[in-house]
Amino acid sequence: MQTSFIQKHLNILDYALSSLLRRKLKNGGIALIFSLVIFLLASFQFLTQSLETTAEKVLVFAPDITLQRLSAGRQVSLPDSSIGSLAGIFGIRQIIPRVWGYHFDEKNGANYTILGLPADSIQKAEVSLSHGRLPQKKKPGEVVISSSVRASLELGERKSFTLFRSDLSQASFTVVGIFTDNTDILTGDTILMNLQDARDLFRLGDGMVTDLAVSVTNPAETDTIAAKISGIMPDTRILTNSQIRKTYRTVFGWRSGFGSVCLLTALASFVILAWDKASGLSQEEKREIAILKFLGFQINDILALRFWESIAVACVSFLLGLTLAYIHVAFFEGSLFTPILLGWSVLRPSLNLDPAVTFADLLLVFSYSVLPYLAATIIPAWRSAVIRAETII
């Protein structure tokens, strides 16, 4: 009995597949559109997840607390002598003065992040290089860049390049090292150099920095130490690592949510199309169902037939859409959605994302695509299943 039941459904599945192939133009079109919708949804989900994962990874290297001085609500430079006023706070392991700013290179149309650190701190920093070395003390103009910046600067085999200062004079630099690609999201547009070189490029006064990077001995005390700093330096903005992490999540989450809403609208349109297709049977299809019913197919057999047809279309589309989405994110850096998720304001060199796909992502994409499609096709299938057998006499 059970064998017969399974065999019956295998027979119906086989018939459903042959039926799909017989109408390959119509069903192929549906599958193609559905794959595209799933591709868009999955790309967005995978890309958001990849960006979050990559951001989480690189934030491990970020300072526990970042201090910036504010004047009239805007960030201004601060003297590195401010470090002295924080010396008394217990729990601070290290304070590194930094120059961190953006430099727009008109020639290449790219925006670079300039990071200037004291030479000692650079040597101690946990920076991974694919090759070369870090800038050394008393060797002005030495920089470390990413392979993306190297490509953007069109350096080729050359090691030297120049950037314009604000007074249009030129500052020369020599590339001594290249960042590894796995931290591309943060270092992709970064040029790391000695503090003094960065001051010189941005024309900051001697001893001035843009922020102070504070490392704490016990990360659990970060908020307490941040509060103490705030008491001593009330004119500063204090950013903790967890706040930055939260901001990243919020920004990606908000943008991803916005994008998802747009894509869900596309999905809704497709579901309406699928509903319309499933409920509006052609004369030929009605005749076929009437013949099947006359030959012994019951209502539940016709519903099973429709179910297997929809499952087949949905599975093929789901797998195709997911595969394309993975390729899009892994090999093409999610180029369709990167501007939405990263913003358009900054011209970013290429990213090297680790494609992060979790079971939850797959379940989410499945729930938002396959389930509505099945509902949209199986519910109207009832109308076809109740076609009367005698209509063919």
Add this chain to the structure above:
Amino acid sequence: MNIELENVCKIYNQGKANEVKALDAVSLSVEPQTMVCLRGASGSGKSTLLSIIGCVFPPTSGKASVAGKQISRLPARFLGLYRRQVIGFIFQKFNVLPELSVLDNITLPLLPLGISPAARRLRAEPLLDKLSISHRRNFPAGEISGGELQRVAIARALINDPPFLLADEPTAHLDSKLSLEFMEIVSDLKASGKTIVIASHDPLVTDHRNVDSVIDIHDGCIAH
């Protein structure tokens, strides 16, 4: 294994403005292993009568039994299941699926019975041979001749080995040679123990030597 109808009426769209009384107090009996012809003009009610005998729908009133089972009050679902067991039906327009192969068309009624593809082939082979269409087994049904289509329809009607074979205007789309061929085939089936009921007004059918009785139907009534 006979067919008994007693005062059978069939009214379409009952109680509506377009109500039609297709059958009016029809009583008849068909003995097992006979060939009966229902004769009448278009619209006389012979297809309706054939549909009631064929368990396609129940009569509006009256008693109908097929192979000893009262079908008059059977719900549609059970009527369909019963039809699957005891009736083989040949349609006027054959009603085969043109994109499916001849073999797939013939074995179509076996799909919901949970019969494996190999077993379906085994059942179909003797019918393909008997009806001389085995060389066409893998051809799409839409690409074979009218006579061959008729044989496919007969094979499909016989695939469940039903005791009753019903045919509605089976020769309407065939020339006289093919019509006679059809009658020879059903005569053989009758000889092998099947009960045959044919609705037709084609003299090649009604006057055939193997037809045991002809029942004339006129305006939904049996003409005496």
